[in-house]
Amino acid sequence: MIDDLELVTLDEAAQIVGKTTHNIRDYIQRGRINKYNKNGELILKASNGDLRVSLKELKIFLSLVEIGEEKHHHAGLHPELGFYNLPEHQRTKHVHRLHPYLGKFIPQLVEWFLQRYFMPDAIILDPFMGSGTTLVQGNEMGMHTIGIDISPFNCLIAKVKTDKYNCEKARTEILEVERRVKTFSQYLTHSPAVNLLLFPDEKMEGLQESLLSECQSDYLHSWFAPRTLLEMLYYRRLIPHYYYQDLLKIVLSRAVRSSRLIPHYDLATPKAPLPVGEQYWCRKHNRFCTPIDNCIEKIHAYSEDTARRITEFDGLRSDKTVTIIQGDSRSIQLNEHYPDVLGNRLIDGIFTSPPYVGQIDYHDQHIYAYELFGFPRQDESEIGPKKSGKSKLAQNKYVEGIAEVFRNILPFVKPDGTIFIVANDRFDLYPEIARLSGMFIQEEFHRAVTKRTEQGNDPYQETIFMLKKEHK
């Protein structure tokens, strides 16, 4: 989409960023920013009056110059890796949108590299699997995939995305649970007199008390309206009666996330719950809104959607193995988890995006799911969590942690295997990480990240390091 690029003429660009037109021409000539025509297509030569630059790219470039990184890398932004024209529905296609996840990369980025550097049937490992983007994309391209993540909930998301389903049965189950919760929701909202007429035979008496007795979590009691809480607890109680329990957990979790007592514009990083029914100025909708007071609306929104998405992926997926391992990548014994089918084969390559220093608490972002399902949390084993900050000490710990991961897994990678690491390396830590892990950086690709689904729209730059194993 052209809007994403924020196309401007050279004069306009110069005026906005406080440079001269001559400066802007110079950046173009040195390949620091790209040339576009009015339609947002990359061009080599502009016809008269047609030349445009992207304000977003220009701002990223200038911010890099400011912090001195641009000089260090001696590289411009890779024109194909910005994916500016990719519509939202493509970036979040089929199972990639089964559950929100802060900090995931887009499947097209994975595809770009896997396609160029690996053959079908290759074995690809992601030691920081997150929500499983590498696994889904790799599987779609006929590759065996292995993913490791410390967070049990992230492993559940990845498992649900990559599981093989009888799609008709899965759909029937999802819609049946939705229907049952909807009936319960009607019961909650009608007056006793109406309920007597509508549910003469239903055993609803005492149900609410018994559901609430199953919920000891202060978090759940304070972040959800009373009706929302009852609906989600009822859904949770139904899950054990079905075959696709993990899938149902993900539908419920996604609905619960959107049903918290929080402003519509702050789903990713809410600070505190709002009082039930309190109006607030909504930056997303540009009007006064009230926080949602039920869960069934979102259950309805995500039920059919989930069934459609797994069916779509079912038509694209391959039958290659997908292995998901929950654990700490610094110490996991990979050989113990190898599926039989891979036998003694070594891993062909790695495609991964480690946590960045002090950016995200990966367990905390899904706290609602941990509280609802009681998954065991492993926060203390997260590398580079937000709560540890970005101090020099935190950076050193991070470097040691990431290097430990690679030292642990590289023995399972082919001697000439290729390792791709996607990182926002603003502290310039990866050269040292590579050295400590016994790898060398062969190439760096730089890409502008102008649009993110979960983290706001401030553009930043990301590096894809391509590394090889050092041979002693």
Ligand SMILES: C[S@@+](CC[C@H](N)C(=O)[O-])C[C@H]1O[C@@H](n2cnc3c(N)ncnc32)[C@H](O)[C@@H]1O
């Ligand atoms: C940037 S995210 C990966 C996102 C992923 N590329 C995606 O598209 O969903 C980094 C992941 O590393 C995981 N992680 C952090 N410390 C870890 C550790 N010690 N072992 C394994 N995984 C860890 C986090 O739980 C998080 O899911």
